[in-house]
Amino acid sequence: MPLRLAEDWTGDWCDLNLKNISVTARRDGKPIAERFGEAFFTRAGIGGPIILDISREIRDALKKGAVSLHLDLKPAVSAALFDKRLQREFAEQSNKDFRNALGKLLPRTMIPRFISLAEIDPGKKCHSITRAERKKLLGLFKDLTFQVTGHEGLKKAIVTSGGVALKDIDMRSMCSKRIANLYFAGEMIDLDGPTGGFNLQVCWSTGYLAGVNAAQPAAG
Ligand SMILES: Cc1cc2nc3c(=O)[nH]c(=O)nc-3n(C[C@H](O)[C@H](O)[C@H](O)COP(=O)(O)OP(=O)(O)OC[C@H]3O[C@@H](n4cnc5c(N)ncnc54)[C@H](O)[C@@H]3O)c2cc1C
Incomplete structure (x- = not known):
């Protein structure tokens, strides 16, 4: 089943197909399941192959505690390497406004929300972005976190679990x-x-x- 998320802005990204991402589900902070592949946002949350696949574990985990979903949008590179990439981008565009510096790193649709989540002034010049600000931005790429509030249930399920023993x-x-x-x-x-x-x-x-x-x- 697709999942419902607490974040009410997922509809902003629902025209995107996120390929080659990794998703980790955590219950009360502890990892319980992980998948790699394709997902997409919906108005109410998130769906797509890896989400449908992981939803069984999440359905069970929701009965026992708080479940969060952690997206790694750049799973092929380590956080340290991706931090270097961010530093390079900002160095190359040092006199540009931050709002114009993410074009090579993200689909255009994602940029405005990323900027607000990063809490970096969009008009700030790249050369003035602090280490702490860059680390927060790095966290969005490597560990974009959502709270799972539920699932879409049988009507949207692609397969039922349970039945004749x-x-x-x-x-x-x-x-x-x-x-x-x-x-x-x-x-x-x-x-x-x-x-x-x-x-x-x-x-x-x-x-x-x-x-x-x-x-x-x-x-x-
Ligand atoms: C959107 C979607 C995507 C999916 N994608 C995949 C996939 O990629 N890979 C995969 O392996 N599986 C996928 N599935 C699951 C797969 O399609 C189902 O598991 C499979 O079709 C179930 O087959 P079935 O014959 O058991 O049931 P159904 O296909 O549900 O057939 C049951 C039939 O019984 C009929 N019926 C119901 N009640 C009565 C009645 N009282 N009298 C007479 N007839 C009745 C229904 O009209 C229906 O035609 C997907 C399912 C959905 C919904």
Whole structure:
């Protein structure tokens, strides 16, 4: 499921597809899950493949504590290296206003919000940006933090977890162990996997088995 976030400005970025980012979920500050790949913001929060995938862990964690989501927008480079990159950008554009200095680092849509989150005067010349200001900006690239308030629920879910217990199904035929001549397939079974086709494969494979076996003449 897509996730809802406390930050009410995610709609500003909802035309963006963030590729090759990493996301870490923390419950009460402790890391509980991590993914790498593609995500996008929605008006209410965040969605996309890695979010749908991590949402199961987050749904469970939300029952136990406060969950935050930490985005690393530049996971291929360490914080120290990216800090050097920021220093280089600011040195090359030393007489430019800060508001005009992020063009090579971020999609245009993200810049105004980044500037306000960094709490750096947009009219400040790059040569005057302090170390502390640069570190705060670095934190936004490497650890952009959101508070998760909930999820979008079944209506927006791409797969259900839960359903008929596996222990009650004969996996060779998909027949119920409890009720004769009752067969199960697909979503109704308590079986789900990460995004990427595993769930469709479950549906096709169990559907095939259930169909073939249900069509067999009843024994006796
Ligand atoms: C937006 C989206 C994206 C997805 N992307 C992926 C993906 O990339 N990879 C992946 O592996 N999985 C993906 N899934 C999940 C995957 O599509 C489902 O797991 C799969 O389609 C479920 O198949 P199913 O046959 O069990 O159920 P469904 O496809 O839900 O089929 C159930 C059928 O039963 C019908 N029905 C319901 N009630 C009755 C009734 N009372 N009488 C008669 N008919 C009824 C429904 O109309 C429906 O046609 C995605 C799902 C969504 C919604």
